[in-house]
Amino acid sequence: MTNLKLLQMKIILNNTEETIDRDQLTVNELLKVKNFSFKMLVVKINGQLVKKSDYDQAMIGDGDDVMVLHLISGG
């Protein structure tokens, strides 16, 4: 028998609630799912900065508040 339980989580992404069909995922997986292909990024999970070298390890789970900020030049 296969496990038919649907895995889903709700996160806050850039101040908007999003439902994602996974029970958890890494930062890099989230960027892929959302088609974020920006070069210059800052990612925070629940206000904590995630280092670029940790994008493959840092996990996002149900209820997390995630900010993905795309930095562009100008000032």
Add this chain to the structure above:
Amino acid sequence: MTFDEIRAVLKKKTVGIAGCGGLGSNCAVALARAGVGTLVIADFDVIVESNLNRQYFFHDQIGMLKVFALKINLERINPDIKVHAFDLRLCPSDIVEIFSHCDVIVEAFDKAEMKQMIIEAVSNHLPDKSLVIGVGMGGWGDNNSIHTRRAAKLVICGDEMNEVSDTNPPIAPRVGVVANMQANAVLELLLGENPDQKIITGSL
């Protein structure tokens, strides 16, 4: 609060501004006019003619270092203001050192890499400090795309879309809007929300 009461609070406050170009010079002027007591400003650059389409400098200041010209201009507006001017290309350790006594820090760099650098430096080394950044202000028009959002201690002002380029240049109105939004966000952090103000949507 009356303006005298507001000024009495702001006089005791210190705001750091990283960069004295389009965002930094205009934001500093707004904060000086509002009555912020001390500004800590830093930049390494010299004024050139092409800066005058948006930056708070004058034609006879071309060739001067931006930090020193800005200090003069701020003191002409408000002779009581204290301006600590640093002629520096800021690195993470400088940011921690010169802004550690500030109540709020304003990011006013032009390059995306520098914006990323200061967010990381402040998050890692000054985690209790609010940082107000400007992202996306190229071109003209489309007023309503410019917004403010907050993620913990980070406040983001701009349209988050329009990168500056040769065909999407920075021009006074949009750059000034974002710089003044940053100054307005700083006041909200320093004074709290205004209980006498009518609010259409939630503020910071």
